[in-house]
Amino acid sequence: MLATALCGVLITGCSSGSGGEGDDAKTKPAAEPKTVAAGALRPLLLSQADLGSGYVEVHEKTESGKFDDVSVQGCPSLEKLGQSGEEAKFASKAETSFTYDTDATLGEELHSDRPSVLSSKLRALFGAYTSCPTYTMTAGTTPIRVSVAKSATPKLGDEQFAYTSTMELPSGAQVLKTMAVRKGNVAVMLVGAPALVDRHINAAVGKLPAGN
Template sequence: MQTKQRRISGAVAAAACGILTLAAGCSSTHATAKHDAEPKASRAAEPRSPAAPGASPADLKPVQSQRLRRYLLTTDDLGPGYTQTETPDDEKAADPHRYDDIGMSGCPALEELSKHSDEVQFATETSAGFAFGTDSELSEELHSDTPTKLSAGLRRLVHAQTSCPTYTMTSGSTPVTITVRKDAAPTSGPDAYAFTTTLNGPRGTSVLKTTAVRRGNVVVMLVGAPALVDRHIEAAVAKLSSV
């Protein structure tokens, strides 16, 4: 019996569909999915400021979006050969219905998470995208919320994404077979994750790596060509030291 496909949206779209961005044309910028579906209550929380100096890590508040953008990687950070393809302002023009034709089957954890996507929405976010040469791309997301919420939400998203070694997603009527492999964390700490995703579809086979690290009240996530993600994750995390 064929498994019924479940539509995905919000944070789950970013977790499940986000890895398709650079390979399967799921969208032009995967980070905007959560922003588009973010509930009004989360957006209302955006003006909150970071805690005063001396506050404990548990007391840290979400970083405002405008300030959060300062900690994104730039072409100066990346070096020669990179061009910026997406900027934080791109999310303003995002289509809130861009994921309407995305479906998924064969991964109960992601299907279950899709029913509770509002539970893994973060208060603020921003993103940027880059191309290296003609064939390789790198996308960065920054998310901010309280450390407790970021830790729990990130753990839940990554667990769902890596719980199914193989599953199927469709864009319209086009099927894409996805296989996932967990990788060693890029740095020490409980909130550091990495996994590699192989996508097989009509466009051929593509391999993407996703790496996510939390530092205090900010999560950085890089998605793209494995070599580019490995090369730049340390620089991306280092930029958060002044948050």
């Protein structure tokens, strides 16, 4: 499914960074919270019980090189992002996805890393995706025109990011919303039908650990 391919390509390369300040040269910066392991992230994912009726969880096996045939043209920032390789990944990750009424999708990813790294990478990621109002994504041999617009975000967690993508698929236009909220050393990202993302972002953030 081409829409799923775009969701999967979303978390790709971006630069990392960190920072710290101190008034006293003899005082070390406060240590950042440690990464939450993938096994500890999984119970924090949304479940069918959280979402309500009409949702069916999709069980997909993660395959190496699954998105190797997806490329981007016409947006230098995204092209560079896709070439970043292993540097792009967060320290740990858990994910799940659902269909709703058979034709709508909602995917969730949880990522954990040091707060400064999460912040830096999310800013770079969403900055790249919103840097070009239009670009072309090629999945296999199928070129897909994508239009992107920044979206408003609710005041949740420590940082919030969102944009909406409209893909011109052979079957017609499809709109996906991508929203991420960082809360300390964990970030939640929802990707899917805009109404579903807006409906469930509060519940997704509510399952994250209480502050660090």
